[in-house]
Amino acid sequence: MTPDALTLDNIRKTFSSGGRVVHALSGVSLSVGKGETLGVIGESGSGKSTLGRIAVGLEVQSSGKLFIDGERVDDMSAVMRRRRLRQCQMIFQDPYSSLNPRLTVGHQIGEGLYAAGVSDWREIRSTVADLLERVGLPRDFADRYPHEFSGGQRQRIAIARALAPGPEIVVADEPVSALDVSIQAQILDLLAEIRRENRLSYLFISHDMAVVARLCDRVAVMHRGRVVESGPIAAVIENPQHPYTRNLLDAVPRFGRRRTGRKPVPVDLPLHGDGDRFVSVGEGHTVLQASEDAAAG
Amino acid sequence: MTSSGNPYLTVRDLTVSFQGKGGEFHAVDRIGFELDRGEILALVGESGSGKSMTSLAVMRLLPQAARMSGRITIAGDDVASLPRRQMEDVRGARIGMVFQEPMTSLNPVLTIARQMTEGLIRHQGLSRKAALAAARSALDDVGFGEPDRVLSQYPHQLSGGMRQRVMIAAALALRPGILIADEPTTALDVTVQAQVLDLLVDLKSRLGSGILLITHDIGVVAETADRVAVMRHGRIVETGATDAVLRNPTHDYTKALLASHLTVEKALGLRPAEKGAPSRS
Numbered sequence: 001m002t003p004d005a006l007t008l009d010n011i012r013k014t015f016s017s018g019g020r021v022v023h024a025l026s027g028v029s030l031s032v033g034k035g036e037t038l039g040v041i042g043e044s045g046s047g048k049s050t051l052g053r054i055a056v057g058l059e060v061q062s063s064g065k066l067f068i069d070g071e072r073v074d075d076m077s078a079v080m081r082r083r084r085l086r087q088c089q090m091i092f093q094d095p096y097s098s099l100n101p102r103l104t105v106g107h108q109i110g111e112g113l114y115a116a117g118v119s120d121w122r123e124i125r126s127t128v129a130d131l132l133e134r135v136g137l138p139r140d141f142a143d144r145y146p147h148e149f150s151g152g153q154r155q156r157i158a159i160a161r162a163l164a165p166g167p168e169i170v171v172a173d174e175p176v177s178a179l180d181v182s183i184q185a186q187i188l189d190l191l192a193e194i195r196r197e198n199r200l201s202y203l204f205i206s207h208d209m210a211v212v213a214r215l216c217d218r219v220a221v222m223h224r225g226r227v228v229e230s231g232p233i234a235a236v237i238e239n240p241q242h243p244y245t246r247n248l249l250d251a252v253p254r255f256g257r258r259r260t261g262r263k264p265v266p267v268d269l270p271l272h273g274d275g276d277r278f279v280s281v282g283e284g285h286t287v288l289q290a291s292e293d294a295a296a297g
Numbered sequence: 298m299t300s301s302g303n304p305y306l307t308v309r310d311l312t313v314s315f316q317g318k319g320g321e322f323h324a325v326d327r328i329g330f331e332l333d334r335g336e337i338l339a340l341v342g343e344s345g346s347g348k349s350m351t352s353l354a355v356m357r358l359l360p361q362a363a364r365m366s367g368r369i370t371i372a373g374d375d376v377a378s379l380p381r382r383q384m385e386d387v388r389g390a391r392i393g394m395v396f397q398e399p400m401t402s403l404n405p406v407l408t409i410a411r412q413m414t415e416g417l418i419r420h421q422g423l424s425r426k427a428a429l430a431a432a433r434s435a436l437d438d439v440g441f442g443e444p445d446r447v448l449s450q451y452p453h454q455l456s457g458g459m460r461q462r463v464m465i466a467a468a469l470a471l472r473p474g475i476l477i478a479d480e481p482t483t484a485l486d487v488t489v490q491a492q493v494l495d496l497l498v499d500l501k502s503r504l505g506s507g508i509l510l511i512t513h514d515i516g517v518v519a520e521t522a523d524r525v526a527v528m529r530h531g532r533i534v535e536t537g538a539t540d541a542v543l544r545n546p547t548h549d550y551t552k553a554l555l556a557s558h559l560t561v562e563k564a565l566g567l568r569p570a571e572k573g574a575p576s577r578s
Contacts, residue, residue: 043486043487043488043489044457044486180343180344180513181343181513181554181557181558181559182343182553182554182557184557184559185557185559207486207487208487209487209561210559210560210561210563210564211559211564212564213561213564213565214559214564214567233565234565237561237565238565247488248487248488249561250491251487251488251490251491252487252516252560252561253490253491253494253514253516253517253519253520254516254519254520254560254561255516255519255543255560256519257519257520258498258520258521259491259494259495259497259498259520259521260495260498261495261496261497261498261499261500261501261502261503262495262499263440263492263495263499
């Protein structure tokens with residue numbers, strides 16, 4: 001069996017703020033198979049973005065192990081780790097702030113190639129043009145600056161920049177949230193195409209269940225620093241088991257339903273502890289069960 | 298307050314334009330609509346459609362560089378002809394406003410009590426005590442169980458959803474005829490969005506508020522609005538009862554907007570068509 005492209009094993013992350021300790025991640029484990037897209041869905045404060053930042057090395061976990069291609073990277077030397085983590089590239093939500101306004105588009109994409117060891121500037125130039133073409137932009141856009149582009153075009157540039165070092169894994173944190181719906185569809189299609197051609201693995205972080213359903217093979221639902229449910233996308237959506245997953249799905253606006261204005265009966269969400277275990281509810285579909293339930297069942 | 302028979306808010310032939318490098322640019326181009334109390338009208342469109350400029354025009358809060366023509370009447374009064382001082386009374390007392398980002402519309406260094414009573418004291422000439430009572434009852438209206446606790450807090454002590462409810466309460470405390478809500482749930486989590494939308498519908502039916510809901514999300518429109526106006530490039534391209542427009546759109550743009558709206562079900566349906574989706578090894 002080939003190793004998974006990316007594995008996070010019992011990742012914990014705590015921040016201290018004003019003397020208080022905040023648990024951003026309380027033991028998250030998940031794997032992304034080769035060529036697979038794993039969606040991570042959750043609301044603000046769920047820890048999903050911290051998880052993504054740890055996966056690309058922008059943040060270091062407090063404890064837990066990180067594997068790329070089956071090889072543990074968190075105990076490597078800094079130089080080795082940096083080289084290994086180049087296989088993990090990131091796309092951010094806001095293409096306005098993730099691109100440097102004072103550097104040409106070509107410069108920013110080319111930096112990734114240079115970092116990956118390409119030092120011939122002519123080669124860099126032609127590869128940059130190829131990458132621009134690949135993401136649906138004219139080859140000569142390399143000499144322009146980010147402000148000359150629309151939101152959708154900028155996100156294409158950000159994708160080209162992520163692809164430059166030849167990654168095997170792309171972590172995308174809300175890559176389409178800032179875009180109009182018609183542009184969202186184009187960017188999602190582009191991501192799907194590139195995944196197919198380059199056999200990439202994606203860790204796709206989003207708050208939007210529809211967007212996750214469009215692109216992802218599997219989904220992990222996060223709530224308060226834990227994965228509470230995960231499984232094949234259709235199974236989780238059609239047969240949600242955790243009360244939080246049900247809440248989340250029910251809140252998504254839909255046609256054919258009218259808001260009544262009446263307050264819904266509040267749902268008690270279980271407070272999970274470290275002793276809670278995952279229970280299998282279908283093929284590859286697991287749900288975190290509160291320990292009282294486990295004892296009762 | 299409203300003259301009988303006439304809608305509370307009428308907008309006729311509204312145009313908002315800016316002088317640009319390449320000549321005059323129309324952000325809003327000869328649009329018209331009406332809104333009465335007890336109904337929710339949604340202005341829906343993508344960025345640049347002119348929906349927010351429309352709401353700013355109604356409140357006479359357009360940027361200096363903007364030129365406006367057309368006629369906007371609120372409870373019988375022509376907004377354009379009102380002196381500035383009187384317009385300040387219209388904003389607040391007749392039209393309440395709720396914006397997308399509650400953190401930027403609340404003053405971070407003032408307690409909620411201070412911010413909510415300020416308008417009441419100024420617009421309605423209430424005493425501090427009466428203003429506090431009105432603020433308390435408005436917070437109760439938007440579902441805060443312990444209004445006094447909220448009143449003593451600062452904005453940063455509240456969650457995003459709570460802040461947005463405080464904003465709505467602050468607007469409601471002045472008992473405006475209509476509420477303009479510009480992307481009120483866009484910055485909120487989806488479960489919190491559901492609560493705020495329920496609140497808007499509740500205010501409409503319980504207090505008879507008229508609500509102008511500005512949104513880019515056609516799913517939100519489907520669940521909450523009685524009528525909808527679809528905007529594109531500054532124009533209203535289609536308008537009617539929400540059900541009718543969403544079920545039988547006639548304009549190509551409305552059709553396109555509906556087609557590009559991604560629902561969870563549609564997204565799942567699209568997946569099998571995708572070739573080469575790998576199976577887990």
